[in-house]
Amino acid sequence: MSGGTPLLVVDKLVAGYEPGLPIVNGASIDVAAGEIVAVLGPNGAGKSTLIKAIAGLVPISGGSVTFAGCDVTHSPAHRLIGAGLAFTPQTENVFASLSVADNLKLAAGVLPKTLRADRIAAAYETFPDLARQRSLTAGRLSGGQRQMLAIARALLVGPKALMLDEPSAGLSPKLVEMIFARLADICQSGVAIVLVEQNTRAALALADRAYILVHGRNRHEGPARALTSDPMVAALYLGGVETEGAP
Amino acid sequence: MTPQVLVDGLMSGALIGLGAIGVTLTYSILRFANFAQGEFISFGAYATLLVASGISALIVGSDRGIGELSISPAVIAASFIAMALTAGLALALDKILFSRLRGKGAAISIVMASFGASMAIRAALEFAFTSRPAYFSRDLEIARPIGFGLKATPDQIALLAVAAALLIGVHLILTRTQIGRAMRAVSENPALARVAGVDVDATIRFTWAIGGALASASGVMLGLLVQIRPFMGFDLLLPLFAAAILGGIGSAPGAFAGALIIGLGEAITVQLVGSEWRAAFAFLVLIAVLIVRPTGLAGRPA
Numbered sequence: 001m002s003g004g005t006p007l008l009v010v011d012k013l014v015a016g017y018e019p020g021l022p023i024v025n026g027a028s029i030d031v032a033a034g035e036i037v038a039v040l041g042p043n044g045a046g047k048s049t050l051i052k053a054i055a056g057l058v059p060i061s062g063g064s065v066t067f068a069g070c071d072v073t074h075s076p077a078h079r080l081i082g083a084g085l086a087f088t089p090q091t092e093n094v095f096a097s098l099s100v101a102d103n104l105k106l107a108a109g110v111l112p113k114t115l116r117a118d119r120i121a122a123a124y125e126t127f128p129d130l131a132r133q134r135s136l137t138a139g140r141l142s143g144g145q146r147q148m149l150a151i152a153r154a155l156l157v158g159p160k161a162l163m164l165d166e167p168s169a170g171l172s173p174k175l176v177e178m179i180f181a182r183l184a185d186i187c188q189s190g191v192a193i194v195l196v197e198q199n200t201r202a203a204l205a206l207a208d209r210a211y212i213l214v215h216g217r218n219r220h221e222g223p224a225r226a227l228t229s230d231p232m233v234a235a236l237y238l239g240g241v242e243t244e245g246a247p
Numbered sequence: 248m249t250p251q252v253l254v255d256g257l258m259s260g261a262l263i264g265l266g267a268i269g270v271t272l273t274y275s276i277l278r279f280a281n282f283a284q285g286e287f288i289s290f291g292a293y294a295t296l297l298v299a300s301g302i303s304a305l306i307v308g309s310d311r312g313i314g315e316l317s318i319s320p321a322v323i324a325a326s327f328i329a330m331a332l333t334a335g336l337a338l339a340l341d342k343i344l345f346s347r348l349r350g351k352g353a354a355i356s357i358v359m360a361s362f363g364a365s366m367a368i369r370a371a372l373e374f375a376f377t378s379r380p381a382y383f384s385r386d387l388e389i390a391r392p393i394g395f396g397l398k399a400t401p402d403q404i405a406l407l408a409v410a411a412a413l414l415i416g417v418h419l420i421l422t423r424t425q426i427g428r429a430m431r432a433v434s435e436n437p438a439l440a441r442v443a444g445v446d447v448d449a450t451i452r453f454t455w456a457i458g459g460a461l462a463s464a465s466g467v468m469l470g471l472l473v474q475i476r477p478f479m480g481f482d483l484l485l486p487l488f489a490a491a492i493l494g495g496i497g498s499a500p501g502a503f504a505g506a507l508i509i510g511l512g513e514a515i516t517v518q519l520v521g522s523e524w525r526a527a528f529a530f531l532v533l534i535a536v537l538i539v540r541p542t543g544l545a546g547r548p549a
Contacts, residue, residue: 055442056441056442057438057441057442076441077438077441077442078441078442078443078444078445078446078447080442081442081443081444082444086442087442088442089438089439089442092436092439093439094439095431095432095435095436095439095440095443096435097431097435098428098431098432098435102428102431105425105428106425106428106429106432106440106443106445107443107444109425109428109429109443109444109445110444153443157444
């Protein structure tokens with residue numbers, strides 16, 4: 001378990017696109033402020049569906065989601081971001097037809113009017129690359145810049161928790177390193193992070209704790225370091241190399 | 248062919264354009280072709296007629312044309328009320344019909360439902376107002392030279408200006424305001440829009456309201472320039488869709504540009520070939536665009 005009181009508690013969640021066909025089938029996770037939790041597992045384990053369901057994009061048929069002490073199990077997605085629970089999807093995570101500036105202005109819409117301009121200015125300061133490209137259509141950004149914009153958009157509202165669906169997908173190792181370093185900074189500032197990843201090794205290196213999902217429910221969980229050195233986890237998800245790559 | 252086709256073409260292009268903006272917005276945001284858009288046009292015209300006659304009964308002299316225009320203060324005031332009423336009609340239709348079908352899979356069932364709504368509204372208008380043409384004004388307007396060998400009536404010039412103002416207004420809403428950004432976001436990616444904090448239902452309601460209001464304005468223009476009939480909007484449906492597709496689905500300026508091309512093309516066709524071929528031009532444009540450039544003039548690749 002984590003050090004502090006959990007900010008986000010997901011209890012025995014059942015969720016799926018079609019009624020009666022759950023993809024997530026009783027998964028439970030929790031994450032505290034300032035903690036990074038990785039959700040790992042084989043393809044089709046329901047990792048993405050789990051965080052999409054938490055974000056309000058996939059119907060939930062059982063279990064509960066509690067965020068900052070409130071039951072948000074059936075809250076509509078656009079309310080969750082206002083409550084401080086941000087989510088960035090894996091693909092199509094920026095509005096390609098809108099300019100970088102409009103992507104950020106759109107996201108700022110949930111903030112009080114007086115805060116919007118300051119927050120956008122702060123985002124440009126944090127991500128100078130985006131500031132230079134602000135009038136460019138987001139569809140013309142590089143993969144790394146898109147991911148930055150997606151993260152900047154999610155952070156704009158000053159969320160308490162940030163859920164990311166495979167932020168490393170399709171990026172070069174160097175960019176992954178850069179994005180993950182950013183996530184570590186964000187976590188340092190007290191934001192809780194839930195990270196769904198295929199890149200198991202990199203995710204375990206970054207995370208404090210990890211859950212391994214199989215068939216939509218928890219299979220293993222524990223501190224990232226312990227999972228990295230667990231022979232079975234290593235055999236299943238780290239290509240059988242036990243010692244290499246752990247920090 | 249006389250250069251006068253320019254005036255006629257621009258005029259019909261402008262009123263097709265106002266209706267086509269509604270088509271393109273509902274198509275891109277709700278992802279279905281709304282066949283009832285034509286009836287919003289007819290409804291707006293009749294609503295204006297009804298409200299204007301009420302106003303002129305209450306306020307003596309309010310039905311006289313302003314200056315050289317045949318357009319009276321009563322019609323102007325009524326047209327604003329009719330825009331609100333038509334927006335209300337669109338919202339009511341969405342509430343009782345389309346929203347129930349949304350998210351249930353088959354897009355074709357929503358299209359068919361809109362076809363049913365189109366017939367029902369048209370029949371109701373015909374029942375209430377008969378199929379005899381009605382007019383806002385019996386004043387005869389004389390076209391006067393406006394230079395370059397062209398002639399236009401004062402009404403035509405005023406209405407072109409109104410159409411241009413409405414187009415600019417819509418364009419500014421779409422590009423400069425939060426609701427406009429939300430509309431573009433929902434049209435591109437509804438799920439991402441939700442996680443970005445956009446209230447998709449509210450955005451859809453705003454889209455209906457704006458589409459209905461513009462259709463109503465288009466109906467008033469058509470009523471002022473030609474006549475008011477229960478079929479007036481339905482007869483415009485093909486040009487509306489041709490303009491929206493030519494302009495690129497989702498683009499308001501594109502739909503308006505497409506409408507001007509359709510309007511001018513129709514006017515030229517009438518002059519060169521004959522008035523019975525008017526509708527054929529829109530058909531040909533529609534087919535040509537779908538073959539050559541399905542994304543339209545301003546469209547982004549799917």
